[in-house]
Structures are given as structure tokens and as C-alpha cells.
Amino acid sequence: GYANEVGESFRSLVPVPVVWASYGVATAYVTADAIDKGRRAATAHAQDPAQATRVGVAVVDTFVWQSLASVAIPGFTINRVCAASLALLGALTRWPLPVRRWTTTALGLATIPLIITPIDRTVDFLMDSSLRKFYGAPGEPPAPH
Numbered sequence: 001g002y003a004n005e006v007g008e009s010f011r012s013l014v015p016v017p018v019v020w021a022s023y024g025v026a027t028a029y030v031t032a033d034a035i036d037k038g039r040r041a042a043t044a045h046a047q048d049p050a051q052a053t054r055v056g057v058a059v060v061d062t063f064v065w066q067s068l069a070s071v072a073i074p075g076f077t078i079n080r081v082c083a084a085s086l087a088l089l090g091a092l093t094r095w096p097l098p099v100r101r102w103t104t105t106a107l108g109l110a111t112i113p114l115i116i117t118p119i120d121r122t123v124d125f126l127m128d129s130s131l132r133k134f135y136g137a138p139g140e141p142p143a144p145h
Contacts, residue, residue, distance in 0.1 A: 001029050001070045002112060008078040009108030012086055012101040026071045034063035057135045064131060069123040077115050082108040 007014075007022025041058035045051045085107045089100040 001026065001033075001066070002074075003029070004071055004075045005078045005112045006109070008075055008082060009105050009112070011079070011082060011108075012104050023071065023075065026075075030063060030066040030070060033066055034059045037062040053135075061127070061132070061135070065123055065127055068126070069120050073119050073123065074112070074115055077119070078108050078111060081111050 003022045003025035004019075007019040011019050038055045038059040041055045042051060045054045048054060082104050086100060086104040089095060089103060093100065095103070
């Protein structure tokens with residue numbers, strides 16, 4: 001799930017297609033997790049007349065949540081941290097470019113564990129304040145329309 005954050009951290013050292021490939025890996029993870037949650041919902045609600053709805057909610061909720069919390073927001077955040085650190089190191093130090101690039105990569109990698117919880121909580125809040133108002137949290141009965 002952290003493939004694209006690692007890819008963004010190494011952006012200053014690797015060709016851009018490698019970074020984009022890391023997004024492909026992260027998207028495959030998100031898709032696999034959504035499918036898995038759908039299968040679990042199908043099994044858990046096999047006798048429920050609203051099974052298809054519950055499966056759909058599980059898949060959509062997981063896919064949207066993971067896309068935001070595991071791909072889009074952390075990828076953007078690490079990208080900006082690395083871009084800013086590379087620019088600042090260039091302006092404030094006389095370090096050779098390879099040292100600045102490796103330092104930027106180390107800062108990007110070090111940032112990953114710091115951003116996980118705040119991003120997860122923010123995405124939970126966003127989902128609870130928007131999409132989940134339409135269908136409820138996964139595991140709850142669908143909201144009446």
C-alpha cells in the first residue's frame with residue numbers, strides 16, 4: 001500500500017516511469033483490497049436480500065477510502081515534501097546534487113510514517129461527512145432513501 005509513497009520519495013533518483021509504476025502497484029493493491037472486501041461482504045450477507053447492495057457499498061467504500069488514504073493524498077504529500085526539500089537544500093547548502101537527492105529521498109521516506117495516521121483520520125472524516133451519509137458505514141444496513 002505504500003508503493004507510491006516510496007516511488008515519490010525516490011523521484012529525484014529514478015526515471016519518472018519508475019515512479020508511475022509505483023502508482024500502478026499501489027492501484028493494484030487498492031483494487032485487490034476492494035475486491036476482497038466485496039467478497040467478504042458477499043459471504044457475510046449470503047442470506048440477506050440486500051446482499052448486492054452491501055457488496056457494492058463494501059467495494060465502493062473500500063476503493064474510495066484506499067484511493068484517497070493510500071494513493072492520492074500521501075503521494076501528493078510526499079511529492080511536495082520532496083520537491084520542497086530538494087529546492088531548499090539547493091538554496092541553502094552547497095552540497096553536491098547527488099547528496100541533495102539522497103537527502104531528499106531519506107526525508108521523503110522518513111515522512112511516510114508521520115503522515116499515515118493524520119491522513120487516515122482525515123479521510124475517515126471526509127468519507128463520514130460525504131459518501132457515507134448516502135450509504136452508511138460498511139457493515140451497517142444501507143440508509144433508507
